[in-house]
Amino acid sequence: MEGRCLIRWSVRLLGWSWLLLLLSPILYACWVSFTPSELLTPPAGDWSLRWYRAFFGERRWMRALENSLKVASLSLAGSLLCGLPLAYASARFRFCGGSVLAWAVLLPLGVPAVVLGVGLLPTVYALGLWGSSLALALAHTLLGLPVVYLLARTALEAVGPDLEWAARGLGATPWRAVFRVTLPLTRPAVAAGAVLALVLSLNEFVLSLFLATPETETLPRVVWPNLRYSLSPLVAAASGILMAVTALGTALVGWLWLRKR
Amino acid sequence: MVPPERRNPWHLLLLVPAVLLLAVFFAGPMLLLLRVSLFAPAGSRGFYQPGTWTIGNYAGLFTDGYFREVLTFTLLFAAGVTLLVLVVAYLLALFIHSLPPRQKALALAAVVLPKLASMLVAVCGLQALLSGAGPVNELLLALGRAGPVQLTRNLAGAVIGETYLLLPYAVLLLVVALGRIDPALLAAARGLGASPWGAFRRVTLPLSLPGLAAAGQLTLVWALGAFVGPLLLGGPEETTLAVEVHRQAVENNRWPAGAAVAVVLIAAFVLTLTAWAALARALTWGKRSWKADA
Amino acid sequence: MGEPGTVPCAGAALELEGVGFAFGGAPVLSGVSLRVEPGSFFSLLGPSGGGKTTLLRLVGGYLAPSAGRLGIGGRDVTDLPPERRNVGMVFQNYALFPHLSARGNVAFGLEMRQVPRRERGRRVEAMLDRVGLTAAERDRRPSRLSGGQQQRVALARALVIEPALLLLDEPLANLDRQLREQLRGELKALQRRTEVTTLFVTHDREEALLLADRVGILAAGRLLQVGEPRDVYHRPRCPFVARLLGDANLLPIASAGPDGVFLAGGLRLTRLPDPPGAYAPGQRILLRPEGCRPGAAGEPNCWPGRVVASHFLGADHVVALDVGPGVTLRMRWPSGGPPPAAGEAVQVAVPPEALWLIPEDDPEGMADGPS
Numbered sequence: 025m026e027g028r029c030l031i032r033w034s035v036r037l038l039g040w041s042w043l044l045l046l047l048s049p050i051l052y053a054c055w056v057s058f059t060p061s062e063l064l065t066p067p068a069g070d071w072s073l074r075w076y077r078a079f080f081g082e083r084r085w086m087r088a089l090e091n092s093l094k095v096a097s098l099s100l101a102g103s104l105l106c107g108l109p110l111a112y113a114s115a116r117f118r119f120c121g122g123s124v125l126a127w128a129v130l131l132p133l134g135v136p137a138v139v140l141g142v143g144l145l146p147t148v149y150a151l152g153l154w155g156s157s158l159a160l161a162l163a164h165t166l167l168g169l170p171v172v173y174l175l176a177r178t179a180l181e182a183v184g185p186d187l188e189w190a191a192r193g194l195g196a197t198p199w200r201a202v203f204r205v206t207l208p209l210t211r212p213a214v215a216a217g218a219v220l221a222l223v224l225s226l227n228e229f230v231l232s233l234f235l236a237t238p239e240t241e242t243l244p245r246v247v248w249p250n251l252r253y254s255l256s257p258l259v260a261a262a263s264g265i266l267m268a269v270t271a272l273g274t275a276l277v278g279w280l281w282l283r284k285r
Numbered sequence: 286m287v288p289p290e291r292r293n294p295w296h297l298l299l300l301v302p303a304v305l306l307l308a309v310f311f312a313g314p315m316l317l318l319l320r321v322s323l324f325a326p327a328g329s330r331g332f333y334q335p336g337t338w339t340i341g342n343y344a345g346l347f348t349d350g351y352f353r354e355v356l357t358f359t360l361l362f363a364a365g366v367t368l369l370v371l372v373v374a375y376l377l378a379l380f381i382h383s384l385p386p387r388q389k390a391l392a393l394a395a396v397v398l399p400k401l402a403s404m405l406v407a408v409c410g411l412q413a414l415l416s417g418a419g420p421v422n423e424l425l426l427a428l429g430r431a432g433p434v435q436l437t438r439n440l441a442g443a444v445i446g447e448t449y450l451l452l453p454y455a456v457l458l459l460v461v462a463l464g465r466i467d468p469a470l471l472a473a474a475r476g477l478g479a480s481p482w483g484a485f486r487r488v489t490l491p492l493s494l495p496g497l498a499a500a501g502q503l504t505l506v507w508a509l510g511a512f513v514g515p516l517l518l519g520g521p522e523e524t525t526l527a528v529e530v531h532r533q534a535v536e537n538n539r540w541p542a543g544a545a546v547a548v549v550l551i552a553a554f555v556l557t558l559t560a561w562a563a564l565a566r567a568l569t570w571g572k573r574s575w576k577a578d579a
Numbered sequence: 580m581g582e583p584g585t586v587p588c589a590g591a592a593l594e595l596e597g598v599g600f601a602f603g604g605a606p607v608l609s610g611v612s613l614r615v616e617p618g619s620f621f622s623l624l625g626p627s628g629g630g631k632t633t634l635l636r637l638v639g640g641y642l643a644p645s646a647g648r649l650g651i652g653g654r655d656v657t658d659l660p661p662e663r664r665n666v667g668m669v670f671q672n673y674a675l676f677p678h679l680s681a682r683g684n685v686a687f688g689l690e691m692r693q694v695p696r697r698e699r700g701r702r703v704e705a706m707l708d709r710v711g712l713t714a715a716e717r718d719r720r721p722s723r724l725s726g727g728q729q730q731r732v733a734l735a736r737a738l739v740i741e742p743a744l745l746l747l748d749e750p751l752a753n754l755d756r757q758l759r760e761q762l763r764g765e766l767k768a769l770q771r772r773t774e775v776t777t778l779f780v781t782h783d784r785e786e787a788l789l790l791a792d793r794v795g796i797l798a799a800g801r802l803l804q805v806g807e808p809r810d811v812y813h814r815p816r817c818p819f820v821a822r823l824l825g826d827a828n829l830l831p832i833a834s835a836g837p838d839g840v841f842l843a844g845g846l847r848l849t850r851l852p853d854p855p856g857a858y859a860p861g862q863r864i865l866l867r868p869e870g871c872r873p874g875a876a877g878e879p880n881c882w883p884g885r886v887v888a889s890h891f892l893g894a895d896h897v898v899a900l901d902v903g904p905g906v907t908l909r910m911r912w913p914s915g916g917p918p919p920a921a922g923e924a925v926q927v928a929v930p931p932e933a934l935w936l937i938p939e940d941d942p943e944g945m946a947d948g949p950s
Contacts, residue, residue: 035380038380039377039380039381039392040392042373042377042380043377043392043395043396044395046395046396046399046449046452046453047395047398047399048410048414049399049406049407049408049409049410049411049413049414050398050399050402050406050407050410051410052410052414052420053406053407053409053410053413056410056413063418064412064413064416065413065418105302106302106303106306107303109298109299109300109301109302109303110299110300110302112299113296113297113299113300116296117296119296119297119300125300125303125304128307128311128312129303129307132307132311134506134507135315135510135551135554136509136510136512136527136530136550136554137510137512138510138512138528138530138531138547139318139510139527139530139547139550139551140311140314140315142318142321142530142534142540142543142544142547143313143314143315143317143318143321143544143547144310144314145332146314146317146321146332146333146540147309147317149332150317151309162306162310163310165306165310166306166307166310166311169303169306169307173303186670186672186674187674187676187677189636189641189661189674190668190670190674190675190676191676191687191691192640192641192661192662193639193640193641193661193662193666193667193668193737194662194667194687194688194736194740195665195688195691195692195740196662196687196691197662198660200691204687205676205678208678209677209678223401226403227402227403227404227405229403229405230512233531233535244403244405247405247409248405251405251408251409251412251517252516255412259409260409260413263402263403263405263406263409263410264406266402266403266405266406267402267403267406270401270402270403271401274401
């Protein structure tokens with residue numbers, strides 16, 4: 025019996041340390057960002073906000089932060105605008121080509137972003153959208169749309185059409201039935217979809233690599249060359265700020281959507 | 286059976302935003318990509334020479350020994366990473382599945398959290414962790430190794446990086462797949478005299494095969510398009526097709542050549558997926574037949 | 580009277596003319612014509628999958644018929660969407676809004692009709708009083724109400740809008756037996772008081788017969804028979820209806836002559852309700868188990884039999900009798916004497932008024948009767 029117990033405990037220990045290992049790069053990056061030294065090493069004794077000050081002091085980083093927020097909110101709006109009606113239509117109605125469309129929506133998540141970027145840049149150029157945040161936001165919407173669509177569709181199918189029908193029978197117009205009954209009931213799923221769309225856009229950088237210009241470059245786009253060519257703790261600080269922005273955005277969207285009316 | 290609601294053509298309007306976006310920003314670019322790969326390169330002005338048709342970009346690739354190396358490396362790299370991810374993810378999923386609900390939620394949060402941060406944050410952390418003076422090497426030195434082990438800018442770095450980036454999705458899929466297995470089946474197997482290992486081998490493993498197949502497919506898809514791991518944690522040797530696309534199109538400014546590599550990548554993608562689907566069907570064939578009955 | 584463009588309320592007649600519905604090429608309903616009188620209670624009885632719920636959804640406006648017309652209160656509503664029909668519906672699973680309290684659910688329809696807040700409150704409370712929901716229960720969400728309470732809320736929600744028509748889709752099916760019996764009494768009383776025209780769908784024959792002023796039998800998408808419950812029970816038009824409404828002995832006629840009718844198994848009937856000329860071979864005669872009584876040898880319409888099985892059912896005692904080669908008759912034993920045991924020989928007498936010549940065969944495609 026004792027041997028059994030020992031095995032169980034060692035499996036537990038091993039499992040949890042694996043999970044901790046998964047978290048370690050993120051935690052380590054945050055820790056390193058507080059270093060006072062010039063190297064990517066954790067603070068030895070004193071913690072310093074030096075690299076954060078450097079971040080907020082530099083025009084380029086601040087503009088990138090601003091761009092990130094702009095692109096992410098545009099793409100969030102786009103994902104909801106495209107994803108929710110599509111999810112509603114495919115959960116409630118049958119139409120020809122519906123199953124093909126349901127697959128096609130998911131494809132942008134599978135196709136390597138580099139491939140998509142090579143195709144997108146000439147397209148955006150031809151459309152005259154090159155150098156605009158809108159083009160970048162629409163490209164990010166390709167990634168947010170399937171997430172919003174999947175979550176919303178699952179929730180809509182779980183809620184079913186009966187409640188909407190009941191509302192219609194009680195005198196609600198189709199729009200009022202959706203807004204008074206369906207939307208409140210699917211709100212958690214829609215909130216989750218919105219958060220994920222926001223996070224995807226804030227963190228996306230391959231498409232930004234192709235589509236962003238110095239005027240529209242987002243935060244990950246600026247981190248990228250630094251990560252590739254120069255390893256200063258400023259990158260870690262930028263990463264930390266990116267994470268903080270993501271967490272704040274998540275909390276904000278979640279709160280806006282889930283708070284009681 | 287619930288028949289659909291009374292018909293109303295206005296409902297099709299709901300599809301308009303999504304279809305428009307997909308047409309202009311996805312279908313259009315993918316078709317354009319195909320067309321661009323057949324244009325003559327333009328040198329320094331613009332992306333390509335309009336109005337030209339050539340297969341020179343493809344011919345250039347396949348006569349190039351370097352490109353063949355890249356192609357082979359991509360396929361091997363994807364296969365290796367997928368295998369590694371599946372093994373680690375399955376073990377982790379089994380562990381998470383065995384936890385009581387509250388701890389399970391905590392463990393799942395630990396799996397998902399890195400995915401809510403940018404890949405770049407993760408890569409930044411990995412670079413710091415694995416660097417010559419990083420904690421991993423410190424640990425190895427303390428354990429008695431003579432000098433620091435090179436863990437970045439080489440194959441080890443690329444594999445570790447890509448595995449780390451793809452692991453969470455596979456773990457999530459597998460935890461869901463394991464959760465779908467009725468615990469009564471395991472109890473029944475034990476009741477019929479199976480040892481814990483026997484019950485796992487005869488019940489849990491076969492029933493989780495479809496989940497394993499799905500996780501493998503997803504991982505393979507993303508591993509084939511591996512870009513960040515090889516580029517940021519690998520060295521120049523670790524060039525995958527996606528890295529090559531970027532190098533040709535952006536760094537060398539040879540857009541048609543980049544497009545041609547991208548088309549090859551898509552082709553490899555479709556072929557591998559088809560092969561995987563056939564393999565998965567062969568592996569889970571018995572299960573499919575009873576699924577159809579249920 | 581009501582907003583313009585909506586159907587007026589209270590005591591409206593429902594008329595269906597040749598209503599049909601096809602789904603994916605397969606007909607679900609065909610040629611259903613029906614009139615429900617103002618203020619009456621109409622039960623629609625049929626096996627599941629027979630098209631009852633589809634018919635209800637057509638009347639409610641949730642589906643559009645592929646053929647025929649629908650009228651409520653003399654107005655053609657075929658093309659009206661649900662929100663303009665003024666029809667209250669209680670769904671089988673009640674379809675209560677899970678995010679609203681019982682009160683909120685009942686108030687929903689009045690809100691949609693822009694009833695002023697004060698009047699809305701008054702009417703909601705009055706209706707909840709009527710269905711008997713306690714004050715504490717009124718603030719609860721549906722998930723915290725019992726099945727019976729949910730059913731009351733659903734009913735109140737449908738009735739508070741003073742609908743022209745009340746549709747009930749198996750509203751008692753999800754409740755246990757005792758509660759079901761209590762609630763169906765309340766339902767009937769409420770309908771009597773409000774005089775709302777009611778269309779009630781069920782697969783439970785007892786419920787259908789007990790509640791209805793008139794009952795319609797719907798199977799395989801066709802309305803087989805409409806009439807008063809007693810009439811449909813005793814004088815079914817086809818064997819399917821006979822079996823659907825209760826235990827039935829269906830006796831096939833082998834030959835008919837001037838001095839009586841021979842049934843399969845060599846049984847003879849000399850005294851019949853109709854003139855002997857009305858009977859033809861191949862037709863079937865309905866004999867309900869409660870129509871037989873113990874008889875004496877030599878009586879007309881009397882057959883010797885042997886008890887095959889004897890079933891005690893509480894209020895009733897039913898015996899299965901072997902009365903001829905291959906003919907088994909089920910009969911209800913009168914409560915007077917002790918019932919016979921298996922193997923005993925008995926005489927069964929069949930009074931002519933207990934016999935009913937079934938006029939029609941089952942329509943095509945209905946080979947399987949209800950079990």
